[in-house]
Amino acid sequence: MTDIFEAIQRTAKRIKIAIDTKDIGYSQQENSSGETQLQLDIKCDMIIEEEFSHVASIHTIASEEKEHEMPMHKAGKYYIAYDPLDGSSLIDVNLSVGSIFGIYENAFGAKNMVAACYVVFGPRVEMVFAHHKTKLHLLQDGEFEFVKEIRLKEKGNLNAPGGTQQNWEPYHKELVDSFFSEGYRLRYSGGMVPDLHQLLLKGGGLFSYPGTADKPEGKLRKLFEVFPFAFIYKIAGGEATNGHVDLMTLSHKGIHETSACFFGSKYEIARVKEVYAKNR
Numbered sequence: 001m002t003d004i005f006e007a008i009q010r011t012a013k014r015i016k017i018a019i020d021t022k023d024i025g026y027s028q029q030e031n032s033s034g035e036t037q038l039q040l041d042i043k044c045d046m047i048i049e050e051e052f053s054h055v056a057s058i059h060t061i062a063s064e065e066k067e068h069e070m071p072m073h074k075a076g077k078y079y080i081a082y083d084p085l086d087g088s089s090l091i092d093v094n095l096s097v098g099s100i101f102g103i104y105e106n107a108f109g110a111k112n113m114v115a116a117c118y119v120v121f122g123p124r125v126e127m128v129f130a131h132h133k134t135k136l137h138l139l140q141d142g143e144f145e146f147v148k149e150i151r152l153k154e155k156g157n158l159n160a161p162g163g164t165q166q167n168w169e170p171y172h173k174e175l176v177d178s179f180f181s182e183g184y185r186l187r188y189s190g191g192m193v194p195d196l197h198q199l200l201l202k203g204g205g206l207f208s209y210p211g212t213a214d215k216p217e218g219k220l221r222k223l224f225e226v227f228p229f230a231f232i233y234k235i236a237g238g239e240a241t242n243g244h245v246d247l248m249t250l251s252h253k254g255i256h257e258t259s260a261c262f263f264g265s266k267y268e269i270a271r272v273k274e275v276y277a278k279n280r
């Protein structure tokens with residue numbers, strides 16, 4: 001696992017340079033979800049692919065920017081699914097973005113996840129790696145330094161509601177509003193990495209991306225986004241659900257399948273499950 005941890009650190013340093021220096025324009029390519037890819041997405045995907053190709057313990061990779069899995073080393077045991085630059089459209093408006101990594105053993109799938117990691121590219125570059133604990137690292141003078149272990153409180157006070165409100169189910173809107181009525185504050189940038197990072201570092205709250213009329217299975221992808229953050233939140237003492245079951249119990253069909261998802265402290269996730277149970 002150390003070799004993977006170090007490879008991710010190398011990718012983060014190179015991606016930071018790419019973000020700072022790359023000419024950003026829209027490419028003509030579309031990814032498998034039909035979104036227009038930014039050149040920077042492609043560049044970041046290439047950086048990660050190249051760094052992982054030097055790590056013998058990696059058997060296969062899957063990227064949000066690649067249609068299919070890519071085999072690497074036959075003798076390796078780790079399968080890594082990653083989103084090289086999540087929220088890349090936010091680069092244009094100079095908001096934070098991130099890379100997300102799900103590390104699976106022997107095959108892709110929530111039950112095989114053994115570690116997860118994300119890197120936030122904001123005013124500072126920070127990396128959170130969850131294995132047995134969820135640990136925060138800061139890039140300082142060219143190296144990542146351990147800062148602290150992250151633990152969520154039982155209840156937070158931030159609310160990050162994703163998706164287009166017009167397409168929310170009425171009970172989902174009631175749920176979101178009920179947190180605001182309780183005094184929760186809105187914190188939503190449109191990048192799941194900085195939004196979930198903020199909740200983790202400020203003790204908790206709720207991040208939701210529900211199934212909606214236009215996207216019944218949500219928007220966020222299980223292997224690259226949903227499972228890694230579910231793993232990270234659970235190791236940090238929080239919870240993660242699709243409204244009904246723990247996200248880490250879900251199976252997946254294909255590498256790009258999406259799921260409704262809710263991440264938060266124990267209190268908020270219990271409320272989500274209560275409301276969703278009544279509206280099955």
Ligand code: AHG
Binds near residue numbers: 219
């Ligand atoms: P993209 O990679 O296409 O920029 O999407 C970002 C993701 C995720 O980071 C964020 O939480 C979510 O999309 C935001 O979606 P909405 O704008 O629909 O809330």
